[in-house]
Amino acid sequence: MPAEDHPLPSSWRGMVRTLRLGWTASPRLIAVAFATTVGAALPDALIAVVLALLADAVLSGNQAGVVTAAILLGALAVTSWLLRLLSERANRRFADRAAVFMEAHVVQLQSGIPSLEHHERPSYVNRVQLVRDHADTLSEVYQYLFQAVGAVLRLILTISLLMTVHPLLGLLGLFAVPIALVSHWRGGAEHTLEERLGHHARLARHFFLLGTDASPGRELRVARGRDRVRQGRQQAWAARHRAMSRARWTTTAWQSIALAVFSSAFVGSVAAVALNGGSAAQVVLLLTAGSRLAQYLSETLGQVHFLRTIWLEGGCRLLWLEELSSMAAKQSPAPPPEEMRSGITLDRVSFTYPGTDRKVLDDVTLRLPAGAVVAMVGENGAGKSTLVKLLAKMYEPDTGRILVDDAALADMPADAWRERLSGAFQDFARFEYPLRLSIGLGDLARAEDAGAVERAVERADARALVDRLDQGLDTQLGNTWAEGAELSEGQWQKVALARGYMRDQPLILLLDEPASALDAETEHLLFEQYAERSRALRNRGRVTLLVSHRFSTVRMADLIIVLDGTRVREQGSHEELLALGGRYAELYEIQARAYRTVR
Numbered sequence: 001m002p003a004e005d006h007p008l009p010s011s012w013r014g015m016v017r018t019l020r021l022g023w024t025a026s027p028r029l030i031a032v033a034f035a036t037t038v039g040a041a042l043p044d045a046l047i048a049v050v051l052a053l054l055a056d057a058v059l060s061g062n063q064a065g066v067v068t069a070a071i072l073l074g075a076l077a078v079t080s081w082l083l084r085l086l087s088e089r090a091n092r093r094f095a096d097r098a099a100v101f102m103e104a105h106v107v108q109l110q111s112g113i114p115s116l117e118h119h120e121r122p123s124y125v126n127r128v129q130l131v132r133d134h135a136d137t138l139s140e141v142y143q144y145l146f147q148a149v150g151a152v153l154r155l156i157l158t159i160s161l162l163m164t165v166h167p168l169l170g171l172l173g174l175f176a177v178p179i180a181l182v183s184h185w186r187g188g189a190e191h192t193l194e195e196r197l198g199h200h201a202r203l204a205r206h207f208f209l210l211g212t213d214a215s216p217g218r219e220l221r222v223a224r225g226r227d228r229v230r231q232g233r234q235q236a237w238a239a240r241h242r243a244m245s246r247a248r249w250t251t252t253a254w255q256s257i258a259l260a261v262f263s264s265a266f267v268g269s270v271a272a273v274a275l276n277g278g279s280a281a282q283v284v285l286l287l288t289a290g291s292r293l294a295q296y297l298s299e300t301l302g303q304v305h306f307l308r309t310i311w312l313e314g315g316c317r318l319l320w321l322e323e324l325s326s327m328a329a330k331q332s333p334a335p336p337p338e339e340m341r342s343g344i345t346l347d348r349v350s351f352t353y354p355g356t357d358r359k360v361l362d363d364v365t366l367r368l369p370a371g372a373v374v375a376m377v378g379e380n381g382a383g384k385s386t387l388v389k390l391l392a393k394m395y396e397p398d399t400g401r402i403l404v405d406d407a408a409l410a411d412m413p414a415d416a417w418r419e420r421l422s423g424a425f426q427d428f429a430r431f432e433y434p435l436r437l438s439i440g441l442g443d444l445a446r447a448e449d450a451g452a453v454e455r456a457v458e459r460a461d462a463r464a465l466v467d468r469l470d471q472g473l474d475t476q477l478g479n480t481w482a483e484g485a486e487l488s489e490g491q492w493q494k495v496a497l498a499r500g501y502m503r504d505q506p507l508i509l510l511l512d513e514p515a516s517a518l519d520a521e522t523e524h525l526l527f528e529q530y531a532e533r534s535r536a537l538r539n540r541g542r543v544t545l546l547v548s549h550r551f552s553t554v555r556m557a558d559l560i561i562v563l564d565g566t567r568v569r570e571q572g573s574h575e576e577l578l579a580l581g582g583r584y585a586e587l588y589e590i591q592a593r594a595y596r597t598v599r
């Protein structure tokens with residue numbers, strides 16, 4: 001789905017949605033925070049009136065008036081301080097709660113999108129990154145919104161006070177309009193640019209991780225490439241900074257012009273009132289309220305700018321993510337079958353990765369028979385993993401169909417389909433949980449089922465690994481934890497493999513180079529056992545698809561598919577393909593010869 005297929009919703013819809021989310025997070029706290037923040041804004045604006053009363057009383061020698069005005073001033077100051085304190089506490093508590101709520105919401109939305117497209121299309125990645133980066137900031141925007149409401153009320157009150165001196169002074173508010181407009185435009189323009197420059201920030205982050213993570217650190221030390229990485233990071237930041245700073249200078253220049261217009265009008269008003277017989281109290285009121293008007297305006301603008309940048313823009317991106325997620329959830333009505341009778345068919349499937357224009361699979365037609373162990377081979381980049389991803393519904397084919405028996409995979413909900421498949425992948429995850437859970441994640445509903453976890457351990461030949469760890473299956477994994485056990489690459493891969501074996505009866509088991517970090521003999525033994533078990537269960541109609549570069553493993557499969565850059569070049573059993581004397585036979589012979597030579 002190209003980016004323009006799902007454009008950003010309007011900022012205002014985003015704002016309403018974010019408000020609703022805040023209300024859901026904590027209705028009581030949001031109400032208290034609103035009342036105290038708006039309340040705290042008003043006493044300050046009334047100080048101008050009391051100061052005018054004070055000036056009047058002082059000039060007319062009214063002792064009682066002076067005392068009353070002084071008491072009122074004190075009362076206003078204390079009320080303002082107290083309400084501000086209360087509002088700060090209420091807002092902070094609310095922001096804490098809303099931050100947790102928002103982050104959880106964003107995580108849920110992102111993981112709820114069945115495809116991987118939002119991780120790969122650059123324009124989507126930038127948006128998702130902004131939502132992710134602003135997930136906790138979004139929780140602070142309520143405070144800014146309430147303050148902005150308070151500030152607007154304070155502005156109205158201040159302008160009304162000015163109009164008591166002379167109705168035309170209300171026009172001072174009009175001179176403030178350019179400032180508001182520039183500020184509104186500024187937030188949007190900077191945010192759009194930030195989104196457009198997202199790839200520089202990602203690049204800088206990538207170089208940062210390269211320079212600080214342990215595993216690239218080894219290679220960088222050997223290659224003496226640290227300076228190169230540092231330079232890469234600096235260049236990425238500099239490119240982003242240059243463009244942002246140019247844009248900020250332009251917006252700041254416009255803002256200064258708008259402020260200059262307002263300031264001239266204010267100075268002119270003070271002079272006009274003073275020269276046209278205005279009383280001292282009126283001049284005091286105009287000076288106090290007018291100078292505060294500028295201060296209130298810049299505060300309001302700061303809040304509006306923040307709201308515009310983070311909230312309106314962040315809010316509409318959050319809404320965009322919600323819509324993307326719910327659209328994906330709505331699309332698929334047909335449940336996957338409980339059992340497969342004939343197998344999985346790829347019917348003239350073509351696929352191009354989002355954001356690219358090169359076909360990775362072109363018009364591929366294949367049949368993976370129910371009950372069969374199918375192996376897929378091909379050179380690097382031939383499209384093997386891509387085909388596996390299509391079968392896992394991480395992407396949808398551009399053209400053609402994938403059929404499970406006779407039902408289209410495209411019509412099945414991704415979640416329901418994935419409950420019926422198992423998998424172990426070459427870029428496996430290192431889940432730093434206790435070993436039992438790290439394996440049990442393969443079938444979360446049975447993660448607590450000791451028998452199921454034990455069986456997965458046996459199937460992955462990971463018993464020796466479990467026995468070597470101090471607390472067996474209860475050992476905490478990963479060096480992020482103080483007591484965590486760090487595993488070798490091959491051991492992590494065995495954990496991933498065991499995870500892939502958690503489900504007893506998947507419709508399809510996808511094994512995409514799941515043992516690349518293990519030695520060839522271990523891999524051979526593992527799959528020999530596995531293929532035997534699979535054949536014993538043939539009548540249950542499961543399909544196993546194994547991607548491997550090791551022909552000693554591949555030869556055990558019932559059907560071998562040779563992919564050759566976008567197309568299927570050959571298919572058949574090991575014996576058939578050897579007899580064919582084509583690409584498979586050639587590659588098999590090269591590996592077998594190398595193996596004989598080494599031995």
Ligand SMILES: Nc1ncnc2c1ncn2[C@@H]1O[C@H](COP(=O)(O)OP(=O)(O)OP(=O)(O)O)[C@@H](O)[C@H]1O
Binds near residue numbers: 381387
């Ligand atoms: N996320 C992606 N976005 C764009 N192109 C991609 C993406 N992933 C893979 N490709 C491209 O698709 C082609 C096929 O990649 P794929 O990972 O399917 O190959 P493979 O046969 O599994 O290779 P290998 O044996 O090295 O694992 C490659 O040319 C690769 O550059």
